[in-house]
Amino acid sequence: MKALARLDDMLGHLEARHRRRVVAPRQGVDFASNDYLGLTGSAFLKEAALRVLARDVPLGAGGSRLLRGNHPEHEALEAEAAAFFGAQAALFMGGGFQANQAIFSTLPAAGDLVAYDALVHASAHEGFRLGRADLRSFAHNDVEAARQTIADWRASGGAGQVWIAVESVYSMEGDLAPLAAFDRLAQAEEAVLVVDEAHATGVFGPSGRGLAHGLQAEVLSLHTCGKGLGVSGGLVCGAKVFIDSLVSRARPFIFATAPAPFTAALLREVLAHLAATPALVAQAQARIAFAHDQARLHRIDRAGLHSQIIPVILGGDAQVMAWADRLRGQGFDLRGIRPPTVARGTARLRISVTGNVTPAEIAALFETLAAYQKEAA
Ligand SMILES: Cc1ncc(COP(=O)(O)O)c(C=O)c1O
Structure with a gap:
């Protein structure tokens, strides 16, 4: 059928240009989600769900x-x-x-x-x-x-x-x-x-x-x-x-x-x-400030440090995907973001300082990225 062949062709083209998107399992510490307060799997939310269920x-x-x-x-x-x-x-x-x-x-x-x-x-x-x-x-x-x-x-x-x-x-x-x-x-x-x-x-x-x-x-x-x-x-x-x-x-x-x-x-x-619970936001902000300090320390701050989202712009789609794969292999869940989601030549790792990471894990991630950067230089 024409439609099947055409779509298969399109996917092949995307694959060849490192642009094919696929869903991948969770793997490693969460630097990829938008769960900024760590609520999704929290005891608070589970207890809240039980309260809601009890109300029918x-x-x-x-x-x-x-x-x-x-x-x-x-x-x-x-x-x-x-x-x-x-x-x-x-x-x-x-x-x-x-x-x-x-x-x-x-x-x-x-x-x-x-x-x-x-x-x-x-x-x-x-x-x-x-x-x-x-x-x-x-x-x-x-x-x-x-x-x-x-x-x-x-x-x-x-x-x-x-x-x-x-x-x-x-x-x-x-x-x-x-x-x-x-x-x-x-x-x-x-x-x-x-x-x-x-x-x-x-x-x-x-x-x-x-x-x-x-x-x-x-x-x-x-x-x-x-x-x-x-x-x-x-x-x-x-x-x-x-x-x-x-x-x-x-x-x-x-x-x-x-x-x-x-x-x-x-x-x-x-x-x-x-x-x-004002501490929820205060803790998130403290986590973000710590991540910024680590990014500065290891010079992973070129794209600017403003929030819980820290882009590491590498430019090449293939390189971004390779780094993301390697990071996942080392226990850090990060995903590569490529065009057309971002402009051509600005493919990046998107570090998300979620509520599911510890200071030690944040420090380890930036240390690992610094090592990659040294290797690539
Ligand atoms: C800026 C912005 N607006 C809207 C959305 C869509 O929100 P939702 O994921 O709830 O559909 C997203 C999520 O990716 C987003 O990043």
């Missing part, structure tokens, strides 16, 4: 939220998340990917502008593609370039609402957006500032509330629940009219089975745990 919360939703899938646990989570993240309202969705797709395909209208950072996540692009607004990217983390992009669009006749899309912590660079400056820009332009907090939630801000907490502009934030929060889902937080519009118009919300009420109930436990 359903394990599946059974339908879309707009049909019979809605459950008081969803609504309670949304009310608590809105309060926790400092927003008027919140909407719980199955994942961050779905949430970004919903936000950008639904809220910006024809005649609006979405000005987006060149490095925003694939899921935002998925929403852009499906939406009807004008799209312009600006150079990564460059507020002045964003201002100019908006000015150029206005000069060419653009008159609608401006939306500025950024991430607070970038998933593959690990650097932070200059949010205070974007906040001022959004206020000056009467723009909506859409902040994807996927890699900040649970790690940055007071009790892990993220970095958009307390901004003054009209902010719509996305807190993914499968990374720092250790479960799964996506919480969109912002003005009630944004949330109500998503409920009425967002296809990924309307035409999808709701996340399990069980998941919503677990997340309520996680948010309460974060609020009650």
Whole structure:
């Protein structure tokens, strides 16, 4: 059959260029996940799950939220998340990917502008593609370039609402957006500032509330629940009219089975745990600071040290995959990140300082990388 042969051919081409993606088993100490607080396998989460089960919360939703899938646990989570993240309202969705797709395909209208950072996540692009607004990217983390992009669009006749899309912590660079400056820009332009907090939630801000907490502009934030929060889902937080519009118009919300009420109930436990246990964030920050010290000590800091995500940019796809394989063989679970996920020539190891590693393991990883670097020099 033609389709089978064509796809097989395509996979062969990817393989030849070291670009084929395959799922691989977990192997070694976790420097690869987004489990930044170490919650996924924690005693806390297991006990929380037992508490939720004891309350007889359903394990599946059974339908879309707009049909019979809605459950008081969803609504309670949304009310608590809105309060926790400092927003008027919140909407719980199955994942961050779905949430970004919903936000950008639904809220910006024809005649609006979405000005987006060149490095925003694939899921935002998925929403852009499906939406009807004008799209312009600006150079990564460059507020002045964003201002100019908006000015150029206005000069060419653009008159609608401006939306500025950024991430607070970038998933593959690990650097932070200059949010205070974007906040001022959004206020000056009467723009909506859409902040994807996927890699900040649970790690940055007071009790892990993220970095958009307390901004003054009209902010719509996305807190993914499968990374720092250790479960799964996506919480969109912002003005009630944004949330109500998503409920009425967002296809990924309307035409999808709701996340399990069980998941919503677990997340309520996680948010309460974060609020009650400031040590969780303090410990994550201490772990990150220690990793930065080790990276500096061993000169693995060329791509910058900003967060729990530390990229080691090697450039060549084959080299990255070889180093990742070798590291896994030595007990460190790391994955190579290649184009098109990152720009050509910037293939990298993405070190993630998760909550599942000890200081000794962090030190050992950087020592090992320093040895590889010496060998390659
Ligand atoms: C910046 C960013 N936004 C959104 C997502 C998607 O979130 P989820 O994994 O919950 O679908 C990711 C996850 O890879 C991400 O890195």
